[in-house]
Amino acid sequence: MRSSNPVFSRRGFSRDNGYAGFNAQPQAGGAAVGTQGNPYAQPQAGNPYAQNPYAQNPYAQQDLQGGAPPQAPVTTGRMTMDDVVMRTATTLGVLVVTAALAWALLPVDDANIGRSYGIAIGAALVGMVLALVQSFKRKASPALIVSYAAFEGVFLGVVSSVVDNRIASGAAMQAVIGTLAVFVAVLVAYRAGWIRVNRRFYGFVMAAALGFVLLMMVNLLFSVFGGGDGLGFRSGGLGIVFGIIGVLLGACFLALDFKQVEDGIAYGAPKEEAWLAAFGLTMTLVWIYLEFLRLIAILNSSD
Secondary structure: OOOOOOOOOOHHHOOOOOOOOOOOOEOOOOOEOOOOOOOOOOOOOOOOOOOOOOOOOOOOOOOOOOOOOOOOOOOOOEOOHHHHHHHHHHHHHHHHHHHHHHHHHOOOOOOOHHHHHHHHHHHHHHHHHHHHHHHOOOOOOHHHHHHHHHHHHHHHHHHHHHHHHHOOOOHHHHHHHHHHHHHHHHHHHHHOOOOOOOHHHHHHHHHHHHHHHHHHHHHHHHHHHHOOOOOOOOOHHHHHHHHHHHHHHHHHHHHHHHHHHHHHHHOOOEOOHHHHHHHHHHHHHHHHHHHHHHHHHHHHHOO
């Protein structure tokens, strides 16, 4: 199973990621070490986890005589949940700091909003380029990931200041609270088993996300060439509906990301892959925050 997140679907979270030992060694009779007793290891028809990037896991050694797993599996150099939490805290911390600096140093009053917004758009473009470069790299680059978070923070700081100071006072804090609430709710639901991430769920989310992005692109083209809000997907009642859909899609992305992180830890992903996990989670949280911020702006502008 691959995540919808383009970061997780690249080299870092794939079976052929180039790290020595990630391909299971064949045993007598054709079985791979670590596949006995693993329901996800055998690529059988109808198995939604047949393409699991960590399905062939040489680190889950079995006792060839009795078939029992070892009492103390080797974990040196493997990604852990603590690694993911620390790397995610680092990227989000950098993002928050640069957002706060942009809010304070780039005013959005009538005299300065043009300059501040120009800097924000430039930062967003740089962040997008850094994200694309990292997504196509063979390995995680902490420098690229932290730089992405810094530039994305500048963009979010200015946009948040514009909405908070010129449209809806307190909108930024409301969007933060909403984002945290979605994160916690999805995490609880995922851990409780209320959300089952399988091939059907993955296909549905990807199809919905593709349709959502295409509609937003069409709306943008109409707004650029026709003026106004294009087809109306970003304002009024229709804008509210699409804002809610955007938040729900972000929640689905979180579930897919949680599954990918869980699989990476369970099947022995290298420790440095925690940076990719942090990168992907940060991108998803930024998506949710922006959708909340836009939704709040629409609700207040329609009053």
